[in-house]
Amino acid sequence: MIKFFRHIRQNLIMENKTTKYLKYAIGEIVLVVIGILIALQINNWNEWRKDRIIEKSILLELENNLERNIALIDIATAEMNEINKSTGTMIEIIAERKPYNDTLKYHFSQFNRSGSYLLKFNTNGYESLKNIGFEILTSKVLKNEILSLFEISYPSYVQETEVVNATWGSNPMWMQDYFYIGPSDPGLIPLDYGSLIEDKKFMTIVREMEGGRNRIFKVMMLCKNETERVLQLIKDALQ
Numbered sequence: 051m052i053k054f055f056r057h058i059r060q061n062l063i064m065e066n067k068t069t070k071y072l073k074y075a076i077g078e079i080v081l082v083v084i085g086i087l088i089a090l091q092i093n094n095w096n097e098w099r100k101d102r103i104i105e106k107s108i109l110l111e112l113e114n115n116l117e118r119n120i121a122l123i124d125i126a127t128a129e130m131n132e133i134n135k136s137t138g139t140m141i142e143i144i145a146e147r148k149p150y151n152d153t154l155k156y157h158f159s160q161f162n163r164s165g166s167y168l169l170k171f172n173t174n175g176y177e178s179l180k181n182i183g184f185e186i187l188t189s190k191v192l193k194n195e196i197l198s199l200f201e202i203s204y205p206s207y208v209q210e211t212e213v214v215n216a217t218w219g220s221n222p223m224w225m226q227d228y229f230y231i232g233p234s235d236p237g238l239i240p241l242d243y244g245s246l247i248e249d250k251k252f253m254t255i256v257r258e259m260e261g262g263r264n265r266i267f268k269v270m271m272l273c274k275n276e277t278e279r280v281l282q283l284i285k286d287a288l289q
Contacts, residue, residue, distance in 0.1 A: 105186050109284050111175035112196070116281040118172045123274045126169060130267055136160035137260050144247045155237030158229065161256055162238075168211045169270075176200045192287055195280045203276045210269045214262035228252060 140157035176196065179186070187193045225231060228246055229238040240246045 101186055102188075104182060105188065106288065108175060108179050108182065108186065109288055111178060113175075113281065113284050113288065115172035115175045116277050116284070119169075119277050120274060120281070122169050122171070123270055123277070127267065127270060127274075130263060130270075133160050134260065134263065134267075137256065141253075141256065144253065147247055150240070150243040152237075154243075155239050158238035158240065159236060161259060162225065168208065168215060171204050173200060173204075189283075189287060192280075192283050195283055199276050199280045203273050207266075207269045207273045211266050214266055217258075217262065224255070 136157045137160065140154065140161060143154065143157075179196070184193050184197070187196075225238075227241075228249075229240055231238075246252055
C-alpha cells in the first residue's frame with residue numbers, strides 16, 4: 051500500500067502536475083488522520099471493554115458479599131429475638147414473684163448474651179474496589195451508595211456494638227454476685243433466688259442490657275435495609 055501511494059506521488063511529480071499533487075497530498079494526510087482516529091477509537095473501545103469486565107467482576111463479588119452480610123444479620127436478629135423473648139419471660143417471672151424452677155437458669159443465661167453481635171461483615175469486594183479505584187464504576191449513584199454502606203452504615207453498627215459490649219460484655223464480674231459460675235452448666239443458677247428477685251440493682255442491669263440489645267438491633271435493621279437497597283442497585287447494574 052505504501053509503495054502504491056509512493057508510485058502515485060512520483061508520477062505526479064514527474065508529470066509536473068503540482069495542483070493534482072497537492073490535492074493528492076492533502077487527501078493522503080486526511081486518510082492518515084482518519085486511520086489514526088479509527089485506531090484511537092478502537093483502542094478506547096478495547097480499554098472501555100476491559101474496564102467493564104473488571105467492573106462486572108467487582109460487582110459480582112460485592113453482590114456475593116452483601117448477600118452473605120444479609121444472611122449474617124438474619125441469623126443474629128433471630129438469635130437476638132430469642133434472647134429478648136427469654137429476657138421478657140425472666141422479667142415477668144421476677145415481677146410476679148413466681149417460685150424458682152429449673153427453666154429459669156436458661157433464661158438467666160440468655161439475658162447476658164449481648165457480646166455475640168459484633169458481626170464481621172464481608173468486605174472483600176469493597177477492598178478490591180478501593181484498590182482498583184472507584185472510577186471503574188460507571189454509575190455515580192451506585193458508587194456513592196456503596197461508599198455510604200461500607201464507610202458509614204457498617205462502621206456505625208460496629209461502633210454501637212462495641213460500646214454496648216464494653217458496658218455489658220459476657221460474664222462480667224458482677225455476675226458472680228448473683229449466680230454460680232460453673233464451666234459445666236450452660237445455665238445460670240442464682241446464689242439466692244429470694245434475694246435476687248428483690249434486688250432492684252439486678253433488675254436495673256437487666257433492663258439496661260435489654261436496652262443495649264435493642265440499640266444494636268435498631269442499627270442492625272438499618273444496616274440490613276441499606277444492604278438490601280445497595281444489593282438491588284448492584285443487581286440492576288449487572289443486568
